[in-house]
Amino acid sequence: MLFLEGVPLFYLELAIGQKMSLGSIGAWTAISPYLGGVGLASVVTSLYLCLYYNIINAWSFWYLFHSFQSVLPWAECPINSNRTGPTEECEKATPTQYFFYRETLNIAPSIEENGGIHGGQALCLLLAWVITYLFIVRGVKSTGKVVYFTATFPYAVLLIYLVRGITLHGAINGVKFMFTPNMEHLADPNTWINAATQIFFSLGLGFGSLIAFASYNHYNNNFERQAIVVSLINSGTSIFASIVTFSIYGFKATVNYESCLERTRVLLLNTFNIAEDNINIDNVFEWIEKLNTTYPEQFAKLNNKLEECDLETELSSAVEGAGLAFIVYSEAIKNMPLPQLWSVLYFLMLLMLGMGSMLGNVTAIITPLRDFKVMSHMSSELFNGLVCVFCLLLGLGFTTTSGNYWFTIFNDYGATFSLLFIVLIEVITVSYIYGLKRFEKDIEDMLGHRPNWYWKIMWSITSPLLLIFLFIIYIVKYINGGTPTYQAWNKELGTSVVTEYPVFGQLFIGLLLVSSISCVPLTALYVFCKKRKLGNHEKREHTVSTVSA
């Protein structure tokens, strides 16, 4: 995926940005006036991303601030009012899940029930936006300096975590699990769609942030080398990070497995009154069989209390997205020695990464908007401040009790489909509408040499085909999938339940998908109508629009 799509498209976007020296809307209007909508779609997608992405930073802040306690709050269940035991909800679920769903989110049982805003979340979101504003207030100059820190610090933390992770008990199980390919998963087309969208997200393709950043480059900047180097470093980092992730994951799975065995051992000891050191963790299973044969009736009574302890199941119990970062990881961290230090390091790293991403997203919105004459009269500080306040106010909706379900809608549907569409249109436009020859000449103008045959084949044939293929699979999956569902947290059961989206939820999903994609045809239509109205001025308008936009 990286070589077939990632690097060629990265190169393409950098070239466009550097050549046109405009934000995404202006750049695409310059390529072809009918396709200014592509830039607009990028801006809309970036706007959605900005709205919901900072919530993740807010959660990171929340967890970071809560790490400064002698006992981590997600390590133990809080005690109920009678002081007889832990709270019911916490007992059915795990303490980490309880902390995330109840204390961090105060989540409602379904998307339909609305509640008040979670005060702590709102404060953390405010802080996240204030820090974002701090980084972008002076424009790209300050953003550039900030990124020196936010990009290098996570590497340092990852290195520390790599050393810590590999030396953890049971880490090797996780790494082994990561490198054993699962044939069923590889045959499933879903895996490949996820890989493709992950490459887009990871490299930032289709958001307009690359075009925005490249527009500030010198005209003759050697972006070809930068494109290759950045993409390779990006994927190298992903592999590095996944080794760390899986070693910690293996640790968590092993700890859970061993505590399951311990609980079984105590249960056997207590029921059959055997001396304590006769059963230890290694021979629990042998003892189970022995006791089953010698005392069958007593053993049968145990059956509902006896848990199935299996390391493979623990390793395969995958949680994805926000759940992985906050639930699984905090569970692993609480078992490490000196958990406060590891917790602070980990959430600081998450914050650096999240803030770095936010910078790209916000710049992707601000740069094209500043290209419009209306906005350029305002000082940059004021404009940036207005954008931040606007996103903050809308983002407060995600801090309500049902906010996490809306967040999931945005996360699952806000960007993936639109990205595929935008990137597909981008590559087809540049290859066929703008013309590959013209593009080659532009690159030669900037770099001094033409792109070699590999790039040309990728842009004109491979990438479009691959993208169309993925696009079709995505649509087919959506149609075949039936009503979209989400995981709702059930308080009584202490677990997530698969629930269908209500009608307004599905309408909203449709609205999200349609709103960003429809920018392209709508803008084309608008430009077409405008041109017909001003028939004779067509030629002059063509040259003028590249300047005024």
Next chain:
Amino acid sequence: MLEKILLLFCLSSALAENLCRPDASNGYKVRLSIKRALGDEAYVWNQDEMFLFRATLAFAMRNHLSGQDFQVSNILVCDETPRVSFWFIVTSPLDATRPVGKEDVEEAIRKSRSRINSAFLLTDQTLEFIGIIPTLAAPVSPDTPPWLIVFGVVMGSVGAGIIVLLVYPVVHKRLKKDEEEEELEEEEGEEETRRVKTMENGAAGDGAHNLSFTDDERFTQM
């Protein structure tokens, strides 16, 4: 005479045995997990330890029902297992055949739980009285939650940073303006070229306006 005493002795011990049995209505089951609590430093459970247990329980009963002199012999123990679990029952000091009510025993144990635990170097989880749920320690809740303090610190510093960033260029410009006003009076002629220069510098250095290239385009095309 001797036979009568013997008979009475046998009778009382038989009664005692009858009183203490598993699932007795007035008895409790005790379970100790010594190896789990102490690991390598675990002591062996023998009759001496059992004596200590009975003595501690007699102490607990005395503590609760003051006035009644419970003796070690009032604590009857039976059904010992290798797990180290057994049943016990408490008889009244006034009448060895009458067991003390379950509620009194429970209250007595609850009151002196920490003393009983520490006599055996165990905890609520490793010295279990089946049926008596330990009262958990009350959670410590500080007046200001600690996370709010950290939040305040970070928010304050970020706010200060923003104010500095916004105010600094304004102050800087005002100082520079005062300096320039003096120089302007001397170099009136070169004003236009300097203005053009500052505009170009401003456009390239600011970074926010990237229209400088498009200006060039306009000139070259027309």
